[in-house]
Each structure stands twice: as structure tokens, then as C-alpha cells.
Amino acid sequence: MPRVKQRTEALHERGLASALVVLAEEGAAGLTTRAVAGRANASVPAIYEVFGDKAGIVREVFFEGFRQLADELAALPPQAEPLEALRRLAEALRRFILDHHMLAEVMFARPFTDFDPTKDEARAGAKVRKIFVQHVRDAVTAGHLAGDPTDIALLLFTFTQGLAAAENAHRLGTTKPSTNRRFHLGVNTLLNGFAQS
Structure with a gap:
């Protein structure tokens, strides 16, 4: 059975909101894909699927x-x-x-x-x-x-x-x-x- 795609607008919004919170609380050093995934209650692969990579997260924050x-x-x-x-x-x-x-x-x-x-x-x-x-x-x-x-x-x-x-x-x-x-x-x-x- 093929894996269901996680790329949804809701996950994008949740991931972005989570990245902003992580950045504000932990600074640039704390903004990792794992930290964003944890805050967004999502898997790391799902966050990668939505944002591509860490640079993609930073780009959206920008x-x-x-x-x-x-x-x-x-x-x-x-x-x-x-x-x-x-x-x-x-x-x-x-x-x-x-x-x-x-x-x-x-x-x-x-x-x-x-x-x-x-x-x-x-x-x-x-x-x-x-x-x-x-x-x-x-x-x-x-x-x-x-x-x-x-x-x-x-x-x-x-x-x-x-x-x-x-x-x-x-x-x-x-x-x-x-x-x-x-x-x-x-x-x-x-x-x-x-x-x-």
C-alpha cells in the first residue's frame, strides 16, 4: 500500500508556526528540523516533505x-x-x-x-x-x-x-x-x- 502523502496546508501552517516559536525560544542554533517536527507534532520526514530541507524552513520563516x-x-x-x-x-x-x-x-x-x-x-x-x-x-x-x-x-x-x-x-x-x-x-x-x- 503506498504511503499517504503528508504534504498538507495544515501541516505547512503548523510547521511554520512551530518554527517561529522554536526560533523565538531557542534561537538560531535551536531551529532544527527535529525541533520543528516535535513542536508541530509531526514526523521529521513529514516536515521534510512539506519544506524540502532545513533551508526550506528558514526560507518560509524569512x-x-x-x-x-x-x-x-x-x-x-x-x-x-x-x-x-x-x-x-x-x-x-x-x-x-x-x-x-x-x-x-x-x-x-x-x-x-x-x-x-x-x-x-x-x-x-x-x-x-x-x-x-x-x-x-x-x-x-x-x-x-x-x-x-x-x-x-x-x-x-x-x-x-x-x-x-x-x-x-x-x-x-x-x-x-x-x-x-x-x-x-x-x-x-x-x-x-x-x-x-
Whole structure:
């Protein structure tokens, strides 16, 4: 009798949710196919059947991270003042990275040697980039910033991500007031550098 295929959408969702929990609780070193299978109440061969290999699990986690980030950014309440909207956007990215430290590592730092994003995977962040570019374009259109919206958006995103990563590593300060002050100083200085004169 042929073996029944285990590849189901339900197992994929359970496996992905399990991988996210394992990553958050045990870090990159703990994210193994066996750990994901155990958490998902599935066999290791079934997880391999769904994801292909460990790199396939990491790939799905990578995509899920950008899906979650895009959803959080898209859900921000609208702001009448474009520069305040950009500050809120930067703060939301910071909060996501602080709240999902290991997931952010997978998204931005590539801690797994067996997963190297291709051009297709690099497109995972397209919705996030679009949100940043639109917010910057609003500020440029309103006359608050001067420059190419895509350039400014990329710099703001990268700079914010770097500040949040430094904060996670305790390199931005030793107290919440000091890290908050330095984070806001950095973001405001960057925006001021593109201010319309």
C-alpha cells in the first residue's frame, strides 16, 4: 500500500508556526528540523516533505517575517503630518525588531549558512519598501523633505534597522531613556538632513 502523502496546508501552517516559536525560544542554533517536527507534532520526514530541507524552513520563516512586518506597518493609523508619520513608521520598525529579535536576525542578518536569499526572496520585502517609499513621497510632496523618495526611504529603513539592531545588542545605551533619546536623535537627524531648505 503506498504511503499517504503528508504534504498538507495544515501541516505547512503548523510547521511554520512551530518554527517561529522554536526560533523565538531557542534561537538560531535551536531551529532544527527535529525541533520543528516535535513542536508541530509531526514526523521529521513529514516536515521534510512539506519544506524540502532545513533551508526550506528558514526560507518560509524569512518570508513570514516580512509578511508580519508589512501587516504591522500597513495597520498604523494615518497621520495628518507627514514627518510625524515617518517617525511613527520608524518607531514601528524598531518595535518589530525589538519584539521579534530572532526573527529579525533571520530577515536582516542571515544567521544560517545553508540559507542565502536569492533575488526572488529579496522581493519578500517589496511591500515593506513600498510603505516606506509612499510615506517619504508624501513628505516630499508636502514640501517637508527634498530628494528622491526611494533613496530617502531606503536610507531611513536601513538606518532604523541598524539602530534597532544596536539596541538589541545593548550598544545604544544601558537604560531605556538613553536608548530612546539616541534612537529619536538618530531618526530626527536623518530626516533633518533631507529637510526642504
